[in-house]
Amino acid sequence: MALHSDTEYKSFSGDAFDFAQFYFETKTEDELLNKINDALHLNLSVEEEDELSWLDEPDNTWYTDCSFFKAPVRNVFPSKTLRLGKIHQLIVSDKYKAITEELRAIEDSKEKRKFKANRFDYVTFSGVFERRNDKFLQKHSNLITLDFDHLQDIEKVRQQLLDDEYFETEMLFISPSGNGLKWIVRIELGEFTHQENFLAITNYIKHTYNLEVDASGKDVSRACFLPHDANAYLHKRHRLL
Template identity: 35%
Template sequence: MIRTGNALKEETARLRRVKDLDANSYKKLKTRLPYIVGSDFENGIRKSDFFKACHYVLLDVDHCTLENQTVPAYLAEDSRVLLAFVSPSGEGFKVLFRLESPCLSLLEYKMFYREFAIQFAEKHQLVGSVDLRTCDATRACFLAHDANVYFNPEAKGVCWDTYIEKEEMFEGVATTPAPPVVKPKAVLDEQKYKAVLKEINPKQTVRKADKQIFVPEEILALQSDFERICKENNWELMDLQRINYGQKVMIRQGYKYAEVNVFFGKKGFSIVKSPKTGADAYLSEALFMALEAFLFVPTQTSQGIALNSVLMQN
């Protein structure tokens, strides 16, 4: 399909022409491409709640120079590489590996993915190009035409559990002391507050009440999803604070704290990391990646392709 499929060839060429004209149109058109997923799901529902097992891992290598629109020759020297093809954008490539044994845990997969991706990037001098955010086992990979696709049916399986340490899964959960309990401060009601201000400074004009915060229904509808994502990752959801056009998601894991702002506007969802002092950088990145993987999955207009059938055709 990747090498000889005429329909995919035409779609890929059209997509790359559009990319040079308009970024938003490119993103929408990209979702029409067929895609593959390296995991199995109950009833074929590609969501975390229905995850069964992961059998493949796929790395995204972005924004790198390709000679003659061909994946680098050094990939053939890596006996673990099963499949490699140029990305739909034409500005990077995808690399597929088979796992030696199925990974049955979403959390363990994320831990393995990050370490494996880092080591692969360092080995092939691709640090900064290998995307470390695509660590969700439910994530889909869009296919693209590549006449020079690399395929090695004899590729060695990756022993995924050698890349993680079990102790890391419980870091900061039960071995660290609980943070001190902060008692809530007494709050004056609005009328008493105005009266106090008037007594202190009779000439001062009392500031008008702040405008009400607007939160789109699309954001409010995500509360149960935020709770589920935190539960899946062993995070404590501290608060969902309303902000204009969004919500601040605040989590804690042991003594570590992180927060991320999720917005909804004319162009859809967007995620912004909070620069708040004291937030843990690694936990903030993990929260950002988990929300990104949930909010920006392919739409139903894409066509899912069985991974084995793709491999058989290349």
Template identity: 45%
Template sequence: MMLVNKSYPNGVPMPLGGPTSLAVLLLAAIEPDKLYLRSQVLPRLHRAGCANPEASLEAAIAAGWLTQETYGEIGYASRSWLSVHLVKGKSALSPLPLVSYFKPPITNVLPHKDVTLWNIAQLIRGPYLAVRTQQLRALPSTSEERKRLKTGLPSFTPGGTFTKRANDYLIKRSGLLGLDFDHVPDLPAARTRLLEDSSLPIDLLFTSPSGDGLKAMVRVPLGHDHQTNFRALSAYLQDHHGLTPDPSGKDVARACFACHDPEAWVHPMYHNTLSF
């Protein structure tokens, strides 16, 4: 028996045992409410007793039982990776996410107030942080003074709102993931590629305090936990853009420093919202 669809025009053979055997293997290996990387699915199928995990996985995808989502993870076809696919220039179909804003220094773990990314973008674009950012970037990366200047920048928690900056004090997830890309060889090119990728619903993108990296705030579905979203986006960015986000982004309470960037990009849906 050959399974044929538009993704597999030449067909994929049904594994030995037929559809019933394949369905039993899938149910044993894959939970209905989770997404998996291909490298996770194959050993799970093997442990479930599958003689040829690669062929069985391809057959399940060809049959439409499993689907590969936008960021490369695999799950049952009834799932939807992005609850709302936001395209740059279109209106938001859901409320603007809120994040907690923290006054410096970084040792301050009590938020000043909850704000939107428009507030953060206005802070970043404005003159308030210009001098400190310029001073910081002029110093060697190993300089203690540079570290002191960086810890004196304001920060925010892309992952959500908090009563205190710690995972156990989360009030509400924002539906955002903060991604930090360090030591990017060609910043303008990377920035352009990310913003032109319609599969990446970016809400805010700006140059990091170091001056040689990028920080991206990306919309993610609240139906998946923070770490699952981080793994999926990391895999997608590595495969499609050759960019590896700092692993610290997997922490929902991770703080993101704000710094001066007059060219910071913010999604148009935030325009005309209230400032600080």
């Protein structure tokens, strides 16, 4: 942009907009642009909305914060806070592939439980905790875990849950043992507690699909081990950019 200085009129120097502001005697940029718009008959529309008005709006985004714990399960202090997208990323990656295969190769049920408790990292899907205990819940995630064990046809049940007309699946993956499913759904808190939501959903599942749900899901601080499942489902709202 060309710059101008006047040898005779020392009080002005600058570019075309500086000259326009001097000529129109305007105080603000918006006022100057409106004057130019009128003087040159540009007929440009003026946006009245403040471009930064969104900064004053409340953030109503639903964040799914969960606590992540390093193995073994007796470690009750979380190492970080993760959202569903990151947890899903861990499950579908190869991070837990070797130990998942090793667990599924163990035939003795007692040894399996011991191996899982000692070797698998885990999360508390229902919220963020100072330590893993219902009393130390810092923030509920509005998520609840439904655990289905010893399924005869995993793929059939998986599709039934994904197609359910009342509950939208947030995450769904095969359990570490390989013969069960972990179904993560959203619940509303306020009128009903976590435990009341769990009871209602388990009754619905029993009535609709004749499936039993592991009762441990009623605990807000319930630990969920993270296995490998390359085909784990994640709702698109949680996918990482």
